Amino acid sequence: MHPTGRSDHGVTVAEAVFAFMRQAGIDRIFGNPGSTELPMFVDLPKDFDYVLGLQESIVIGMADAYAQITDNAAFVNLHSAAGLGHAMGNLYTAFRNRAPLIVSTGQQVRELLPGDPFLFNEAPAEMAAPYVKWAVEPARAEDVPAAIQRAYFTAMTPPRGPVLVSVPLDDWARRTHPLPPRGMRFGLGADPERLAELGRDIDAAQEVAIVVGPGVDADRAWREVQDLAEKIQAKVWVAPMASRAGFPENHQNFAGFLPARQPALSDCLSGADLVLVLGAPVFTYHFPGTPEHLPPDTKLWLVTDDPRQAAGALTGTAMLADIRLAARGLAANCSPRPPLTGPARHVPRVAVPDRITDAYLYQVLTDLRDPGSIVVEEAPTARDALHDHFPITRPAGFFATASGGLGYGLPAAVGAALTRPGKTVIAPMGDGSSMYSIQALWSAAEHDADVFFVILNNGGYGALKGIAKLGQGRDVAGCEIGHLDFVSIAQAQGVPARRCDDPAALPGIVKEMLAQTGPRLLEVIQTPPAAT
Structure with missing residues (x-):
């Protein structure tokens, strides 16, 4: 018997992890295997698919898009410090993309760790920082399944992003106990008082411009943002350097793409006295420019589920909220406006050139x-x-x-x-x-x-x-x-x-x-x- 009174007969760490992955709806592993991860993939369960990348950065890139589109965390396996090092560029991109990834990295057997063995990671939790939301090497083999479960819920909690669990080579075959089933509801609400305040500002404005960022797509808010834009007849711009689209770009209210520099950005918004930014930083710049972020006397509101974006906004008032719920609430409470006249944006067709442009x-x-x-x-x-x-x-x-x-x-x-x-x-x-x-x-x-x-x-x-x-x-x-x-x-x-x-x-x-x-x-x- 276990000293606590529990039976020592249970499941292996690998079996417990696979059982949790099934519960979480994960049936693919993106990886590039190495010797420090081998026990996990010997006799891989038949209901799991292993997606091989020939270099670790490719593994992260495949998993990143897969996770964003399926709206669920993707499981990634990398080889110790060297494999994690190869993957770091795309791991940083996954962090900026807000892609929910569970990154497991291999580690040497525990008994060798005090002696600086070959193919180990001296600082597995620190190496990926600050570009993961959480990182850990569990103190005991028995703790690995619970760590991966926590990693999943951390990756899926807004703002989503990658997490890392370092697993020593000999942990996968150790005995542990199955994880008890648990659930979690992801996402934020939308504060009715703050929405009412924002709604009053929208109604009081002469002209509203909406700036959509990747968060609109991540929060599945296209329809709600479109309904809001049509009701208040706002021109809709895409945030600078946006990695996802957030509004139909053939829509009459679509105005174009904000440049990542000033004063060109504020010039685009010059007709509006209220700017509503949804799911994007305020603002992303690529080149230096004038110090003003908006035209004079223009009010700005930012709605985002990312505390970093809210805290880092260079101007305006920020509100933490689910973008879909916020847009739905605003559309229900704001007053309708007359339609815009003519298309907001027109791009002429290109004649056949003498070379492919x-x-x-x-x-x-x-x-x-x-x-x-x-x-x-x-x-x-x-x-x-x-x-x-x-x-x-x-x-x-x-x-x-x-x-x-x-x-x-x-x-x-x-x-x-x-x-x-x-x-x-x-x-x-x-x-x-x-x-x-x-x-x-x-x-x-x-x-x-x-x-x-x-x-x-x-x-x-x-x-x-x-x-x-x-x-x-x-x-x-x-x-x-x-x-x-x-x-x-x-x-x-x-x-x-x-x-x-x-x-x-x-x-x-x-x-x-x-x-x-x-x-x-x-x-x-x-x-x-x-x-x-």
Whole structure:
């Protein structure tokens, strides 16, 4: 008998963990296995699917998009300190994306830990800080299942995000007791008094502008925000550098995308005397500018479920609330206004150019793709063209890196496809961006992920060149990568691929490839023809 009177006969730590994962609706493990995690995956239960990534950053990227779309935590396994180190860039992105991930990392057997053994982690809980919500290496093997259970609930509590549990190698086979079932209701409410105060400010304003951020999509609030915008006839802007879409971009009230600099941002909002920011920081800047964040005499309210955003707002009044409930409450209590006259935003079509430009490529994709498809994007040079010519019109329909770090998009597209959305995932990628995680093509082929990868090959790091030009720079070292062959790279990993450099041929090729299923890649050559 156990000293406490409990029976020593129970289940293994691995069995207890798998039982909890079933209870939580988790049946996939994203990983790259190593020797310190091996016991967990020997005789993996048949009802679990192991999604292999060939490098740890790819594992995190796949799990990130998968978790955001399924609206549930994804389970990730990484190899000790080295594997966690490889994953850190995309772990930071997952933190900024607010993706709920349970990251388990391997650790050497407990009896070796005092002697600095090979392949161990000296500081497993500290290594990932501050980019996880919680991290722990349980004091006893018996505590591992409870730690993973706590990790799940922590990851899923708003604001969502990754957590980490370090598990020594010999813990998985130890005996423990099954976890008692428990539940938790996630999400915040919306304070009626604060909503009433905000509603009075909206009614008193001459013109209201709404700024939507990724939190609108994360809180499943598209319909409620659209109802609110239509009732108060507000122009709707997307927050700077938003990683998710929060409003149909073909809607009459849609005004466009706020730039990440001043005074251009405040100029966009100059007609409004009240700005309502939903689920975004106030504000995200990429370049320095004037110190004013809003036009004079403009009032701002921020509604978010993220205390960090609320505390860090540079101006205005912040309210912690579930965005869907807040928007629903405001729409029910605010007074209706006359409709806006004319479309808020108009983008003219692009004529067929002499070479494939960003704008023309996105126009062709828009003309031919199913509007219900998911888009995962990482082509920084072409982001403005995407905003202008590739409107996102559905919830959970657009994903990008919130951190600005590269290497997220390619694996995230694979993770999105593994949710089986019923439609092809479209993944526009820059040539430089794609090389940060090009091994994700192997995972796409291995799992027959329905992804149409579109590589925008401009021969270098175009975004960096563009920033240099803004600063009156001329030549920037290390920006030319022009001798890559993405067709060969894709085919070598099992992904069918084609190349196109002819604008006239592009629509036909895109139409043909969109009609296919499974992973496939189109390399679009954008470099100007060589001088003769």
